[in-house]
Amino acid sequence: MSLLLKNALLVEPDLNKVVEGNLVIRNGLIDRKDFAADNEIDCTGKFVAPGIVDLGVKVCEPGDSHKESYESAGKAAAAGGVTTIITRPDTKTAIDTPETFDFVKKKGNEDCIVNVFHIAALTKDRKGREICEIGMLSEAGAIAFSDCDNVIQDNKIFSRALKYASALNVLVIGHPQERSLSQGAVLTSGKFATLRGLPSVSPVAERIALERDLALVEMTNARYHFDQITNMNSIEVLKRAKKSGLDVSAGTSIHHLSFNELDIADYKTFFKLKPPLRSEKDRLATIEAVRDGTIDIISSMHTPQDEESKRLPFEDAASGAIGLETILPAVLRLYHSKQLEMYQIFNAISLNPAKRLGLASGTLKHKNVADLIVFDADKPFILNRELLHSKVKNTPFDGQKLQGRVLRTFVKGKEVFSI
Amino acid sequence: MSFTQKHLLGIEGLAQSAILEILDKAEKYADLNLKTHKRVDVLAGLTQINMFFENSTRTQASFELAGKRLGADVMNMQVHGSSIKKGETLVDTALTLNAMRPDLLVVRHPHSGAVDLLSQKVNCSVINAGDGQHEHPTQALLDALTIRRAKGRLHRLNIAICGDIAHSRVARSNLLLLGKMENRIRLIGPPTLMPSQISEFGVEVYHDMHAGLRDVDVVMMLRLQKERMDGGFIPSVREYFQRYGLDYKKLSHAKDDAIVMHPGPMNRGVEIDGDIADDVTRSVIQEQVEMGVAVRMAIMELLSRNYSNKQKKLLS
Numbered sequence: 193m194s195l196l197l198k199n200a201l202l203v204e205p206d207l208n209k210v211v212e213g214n215l216v217i218r219n220g221l222i223d224r225k226d227f228a229a230d231n232e233i234d235c236t237g238k239f240v241a242p243g244i245v246d247l248g249v250k251v252c253e254p255g256d257s258h259k260e261s262y263e264s265a266g267k268a269a270a271a272g273g274v275t276t277i278i279t280r281p282d283t284k285t286a287i288d289t290p291e292t293f294d295f296v297k298k299k300g301n302e303d304c305i306v307n308v309f310h311i312a313a314l315t316k317d318r319k320g321r322e323i324c325e326i327g328m329l330s331e332a333g334a335i336a337f338s339d340c341d342n343v344i345q346d347n348k349i350f351s352r353a354l355k356y357a358s359a360l361n362v363l364v365i366g367h368p369q370e371r372s373l374s375q376g377a378v379l380t381s382g383k384f385a386t387l388r389g390l391p392s393v394s395p396v397a398e399r400i401a402l403e404r405d406l407a408l409v410e411m412t413n414a415r416y417h418f419d420q421i422t423n424m425n426s427i428e429v430l431k432r433a434k435k436s437g438l439d440v441s442a443g444t445s446i447h448h449l450s451f452n453e454l455d456i457a458d459y460k461t462f463f464k465l466k467p468p469l470r471s472e473k474d475r476l477a478t479i480e481a482v483r484d485g486t487i488d489i490i491s492s493m494h495t496p497q498d499e500e501s502k503r504l505p506f507e508d509a510a511s512g513a514i515g516l517e518t519i520l521p522a523v524l525r526l527y528h529s530k531q532l533e534m535y536q537i538f539n540a541i542s543l544n545p546a547k548r549l550g551l552a553s554g555t556l557k558h559k560n561v562a563d564l565i566v567f568d569a570d571k572p573f574i575l576n577r578e579l580l581h582s583k584v585k586n587t588p589f590d591g592q593k594l595q596g597r598v599l600r601t602f603v604k605g606k607e608v609f610s611i
Numbered sequence: 612m613s614f615t616q617k618h619l620l621g622i623e624g625l626a627q628s629a630i631l632e633i634l635d636k637a638e639k640y641a642d643l644n645l646k647t648h649k650r651v652d653v654l655a656g657l658t659q660i661n662m663f664f665e666n667s668t669r670t671q672a673s674f675e676l677a678g679k680r681l682g683a684d685v686m687n688m689q690v691h692g693s694s695i696k697k698g699e700t701l702v703d704t705a706l707t708l709n710a711m712r713p714d715l716l717v718v719r720h721p722h723s724g725a726v727d728l729l730s731q732k733v734n735c736s737v738i739n740a741g742d743g744q745h746e747h748p749t750q751a752l753l754d755a756l757t758i759r760r761a762k763g764r765l766h767r768l769n770i771a772i773c774g775d776i777a778h779s780r781v782a783r784s785n786l787l788l789l790g791k792m793e794n795r796i797r798l799i800g801p802p803t804l805m806p807s808q809i810s811e812f813g814v815e816v817y818h819d820m821h822a823g824l825r826d827v828d829v830v831m832m833l834r835l836q837k838e839r840m841d842g843g844f845i846p847s848v849r850e851y852f853q854r855y856g857l858d859y860k861k862l863s864h865a866k867d868d869a870i871v872m873h874p875g876p877m878n879r880g881v882e883i884d885g886d887i888a889d890d891v892t893r894s895v896i897q898e899q900v901e902m903g904v905a906v907r908m909a910i911m912e913l914l915s916r917n918y919s920n921k922q923k924k925l926l927s
Binding site for chain 2: 389
């Protein structure tokens, strides 16, 4: 079976351009040379791009499968144009042993219609006290190691973990946030937090943690990725670190690129995130950092939370938002507003995460695996959260006008979604 | 008719004219409260529930008295502990109460925004009696009435708010209200008790009482919460009193006829010298309490008017 995608706008992040042309999906691979095919789809005016590689998705198995299972996450991903999800280990039972890892691996392989890779915890139970069996987990297939938002406080243990990881050449992912400052805080400090009377944290907490992590990375030569950089002070620090040649990369969340703190308005808990939404200045600086390459990766930071944990006073409500199905239309806002070029977007959501994790996808190169999407960048719609595939519907985009819809999603050449 | 809201959740959403309507109405109740027969029946037949998720004696008593003087059936609920411990969420508590068909809910809650959340889930009018560190609108309104009666006006005054601004909902509501009325506001306190980027609110910030109190018309002291007294925010109580406690020496920098206010309960010898608190020529602290009942009566009458107007509209 082969399928010709005809007259498409081909997004080639590796070449920094978009070209008009044809592409054939043959035997699960991309064929850019031979355009003879069994079937064809006219893609005039539509984009064909490498599928999104979403780094840092929370699937709530084991423990909270009523919030999100591998099956529902896979469907949401396919509908959102995400062909590879990289799951976080911050499940109810942390993914910190080869046994729990095998469980999620099996679940992912059996239930999920898109590619799945898993991050394992860096320390046992993400408590920051004992190092996980990084070697065994790595052999079992762990693609990276992270304690997620449980920032390791003890510098001795953290540096040992980094040293150990460095020897095995695995990627460690950190959440830059100085806990002594951020504990209990639910907003970014400033005029808005003062008006709302909520406990707040200065963005300097992100910068302090960033500087600490960088110092330890320099000491240990670890391969390191910051999951979310969200404010202008840390961007400057990151720039210097990258210039100095450390093996570091950084991500940010689509929500921090889409919203600022004022969107929280009258205590809307769907906008409660970790780290909290920043000022508009920070949002613009973060977009600029994606544009100039200081920030490599945009993720959805998909975090399902049920109604019960969101329908509470703001301080008590759970943090996080789902994002698998909204990451593409959300990031396309930055395309329509001319803040990012199409190829820059796919560098950030496909190619860079794939490269950083050592995956082959992320390009439309000849003979590459056919993980790709067809989308209409202009199609307008109003998001109705009830129509999303995720089991819970905690999206801050509910009721918002968006532009851009995924028409077809292919994983290894197989169509897993179409409208 | 300027005050047309269903709820009173904060000063933030109130127009200047709405504030004045409440104050004018409250003046009448202040007069009524001086009479022997203090009862009118504008709320007769209505049910008022005071739901306090946080300890309160003064505010709750004030709301209770206000409701009773207006003829409402008043019920007090101390919610802290009981149902929260049983794991009931705020929204469920609200729905349960709503089913009892109250007409007015007076709510105090330790979390900012909680009263707002609750108001979205009930049919009746909701009055915010203080939510976390967010707002305490009736306190700001009673302060405004007290100032207007003492100073003859509520605009173009120099007003100093002193003490723990960062953790005070009273300070936030007052800041908003007095700002809307075009006064010059100064905030005085140690930097550790100032909210971040407070200067963006169009106020002058002082860390020194002598400079800050110079030529002010109104000195508004705030309560220093016990849990902030030990080392974390200020070095010690005695240093705090020395630098920020209101005594006659510091007060001498203010205008000769400056009034002294405090939302209560006071910590004598911490934020205010006991003698000043009791000095009837300067302190209007007792008058604040008196105006509290009047202002709350006015608000409840206006809310019930808005509420019944809406009901009538629905019926017609």
